[in-house]
Amino acid sequence: MQEHRSRAVRLDAFGGPEVLDVREVPAPQAGPGQVRVRVTAAGLNPMDWIMTADADTAARFGLSLPAGFGTDYAGVVDQVGAGVTGFAAGDRVFGSALSRAAADFVVADAAGEVAANEAYRTPDGVDDRTAATLAIAGRTASAALAAVGPGPDDTVLIGGAAGGVGVFAVQLARIAGARVIGTGSAGSAGYLRELGAEPVVYGDGLADRVRALGGVTAAVDLHGVETVHVARELGVPDGRICTIATQVDGVTAANGANAPSGALPEIARLVAAGRLRVPIAAGFPIEQIRRAVELQAGRHVRGKVVIDLQLDPAGAGPSL
Structure with a gap:
């Protein structure tokens, strides 16, 4: 050959x-x-x-x-x-x-x-x-959402929602029927809205800004620990909080290698169907x-x- x-x-x-x-x-x-x-x-x-x-x-x-x-x-x-x-x-x-x-x-x-x-x-x-x-971002988002199990009765706070994993996490949570509040910079607000999230600026006062939007029932932190602390302050139990970039005692740390079976073919199917971009x-x-x-x-x-x-x-x- x-x-x-x-x-x-x-x-x-x-x-x-x-x-x-x-x-x-x-x-x-x-x-x-x-x-x-x-x-x-x-x-x-x-x-x-x-x-x-x-x-x-x-x-x-x-x-x-x-x-x-x-x-x-x-x-x-x-x-x-x-x-x-x-x-x-x-x-x-x-x-x-x-x-x-x-x-x-x-x-x-x-x-x-x-x-x-x-x-x-x-x-x-x-x-x-x-x-x-x-592959990487899709698997990671799928694993993180599987850890908190969003559904139609949920409002999910996604920290770092404008990043590479956030693109998938926001849309997959919306497909699951959840309302999504996504943290990002002031300049990312329009981008987050296009993905289906209600934007909120990260940083000091985040808990008050999220509370003003009605609070949350689950949270995924795709950047650090700010979203974890805010979710806890707003009464979200640790069992419905997940991180991907750091370890927090009592909170699940998602790993793309542990994404649900069939996650990638399903994400590709959603893209082909025009439901995820x-x-x-x-x-x-x-x-x-x-x-x-x-x-x-x-x-x-x-x-x-x-x-x-x-x-x-x-x-x-x-x-x-």
Whole structure:
């Protein structure tokens, strides 16, 4: 079999965007039970640069040098390993490949179900750039909401609602029938309204502002602990409060790896049906990976940042 050469983001030292380089590397080969995907788009998440920022954090994720970068991907299956029956060459797929998605090719487990090493069929009606944003943020939002169980009788306070996970959490809570109050900067109010949340500015006096909107029955803190403290002050029991970015005694800390079974295919189905949308804030070619990460790490971008690779006209839109 002829070996393809391919581009991939690599780092020889842990650190910030300055350690990221694009290299030519041998293309990975699909082993038994695996598929190789020709990547068309890779979505960025805070997790990508957090876990490669220093050696201790990287070790907790099982990463060692030299390392790759990026986890969310979408593309087209171009090689199928022995024993794989659910996929064929040419199938459009999306999923996650821990710290190796920003590359022309990734190999993933065809069985799916394992967070950060999975492949799912991309539904018709979902473009590749959108599909490339679903895995980490979608799983995390699903896990957080499962922890608090929002329903039609609930008002959910979502802290950091304008961020990458917030995009999903707000809309999924609304789909579940809940009213949503989302915290953000004053400048994010219009964006939050478009997602379906009632905006409220974070910071001093947040509890009073939320109380003026009628109070809440559940809360998800996607940023730190401010929303946890406010929810407790407003009488929300710890069993209906969840965090994703920190640990608080008595409060569930959600992890995307523990999202409900079938969460990602369901999110993709909701996107295809037009019930959930994912704003794409910016797209960059892989050669501009440092610029892309700097923008995403600034935490002020509204929507997702995507690395555009071999864009397929049938599966992906134009770069911004």
